[in-house]
Amino acid sequence: MSETDALAIRATLEGEITWRRDEVRRLRNLQTLQISGESRDSLRRALLVMLYAHLEGYAKFALEQYAEAINRAGLTLKQGRKELGAACLAEKFKNYRAPENSDPLDPAGTRARQILKDAEFLENLLDLQSSPISLNVDHVTSADSNLSPAVLRRNLAMLALDDSGIHRFTSALEGLLKLRNNIAHGERLNLPSDQSFEKLEGRIFGLCDSLTLLVYHSVRDEQYKR
Numbered sequence: 001m002s003e004t005d006a007l008a009i010r011a012t013l014e015g016e017i018t019w020r021r022d023e024v025r026r027l028r029n030l031q032t033l034q035i036s037g038e039s040r041d042s043l044r045r046a047l048l049v050m051l052y053a054h055l056e057g058y059a060k061f062a063l064e065q066y067a068e069a070i071n072r073a074g075l076t077l078k079q080g081r082k083e084l085g086a087a088c089l090a091e092k093f094k095n096y097r098a099p100e101n102s103d104p105l106d107p108a109g110t111r112a113r114q115i116l117k118d119a120e121f122l123e124n125l126l127d128l129q130s131s132p133i134s135l136n137v138d139h140v141t142s143a144d145s146n147l148s149p150a151v152l153r154r155n156l157a158m159l160a161l162d163d164s165g166i167h168r169f170t171s172a173l174e175g176l177l178k179l180r181n182n183i184a185h186g187e188r189l190n191l192p193s194d195q196s197f198e199k200l201e202g203r204i205f206g207l208c209d210s211l212t213l214l215v216y217h218s219v220r221d222e223q224y225k226r
Helices: 003-032 037-073 082-088 090-097 107-130 137-141 149-158 167-184 194-220
Strands: none
Touching: 003 037, 003 194, 037 137, 037 149, 037 167, 037 194, 082 090, 082 149, 137 149, 149 167, 167 194
């Protein structure tokens, strides 16, 4: 993929993160108004929920851009990274892993049927090596309603993306997710101070910036190829 294509994707990602960052900043600035403590708490809860929503939305958007770029590259499963092949074959793996139903008319044939199932699965894999990579974009970018560190790392793994630069944001992501879930469930909680919120906001958008660079460099360097 050309440098021009990579730069276009980076510009798209930076435009996406800019409006999200600006929206959080505008809502945060409302806290400077002379409002009651109860109203400030309501605003802080809204800010936390919004911050999480923008993180989840941006992570999905960034990975969608990468998955779509891979699909446009026209690679075969044999030419692409093995993780991409696994992601493309996710449904076949799911069916293969499903336990074999026993046949009451032939209870002794379970092992024989498993061998036939193994052979059929292997034949399918060999036949598919020359098939084009066609990622299910929704599958490889799903947040499962909770973008936990484990879910984010799973999605990065399916796209053969290096997650080493993400680890330093784990505690911030876990903390934000916990706050967001507690607010959604109506639980009482100690809201972070202005300083603590700004620090959390910085860490979360730092994670977004890291995803931007990760996708850009991976497209530019064609890291999706074997």
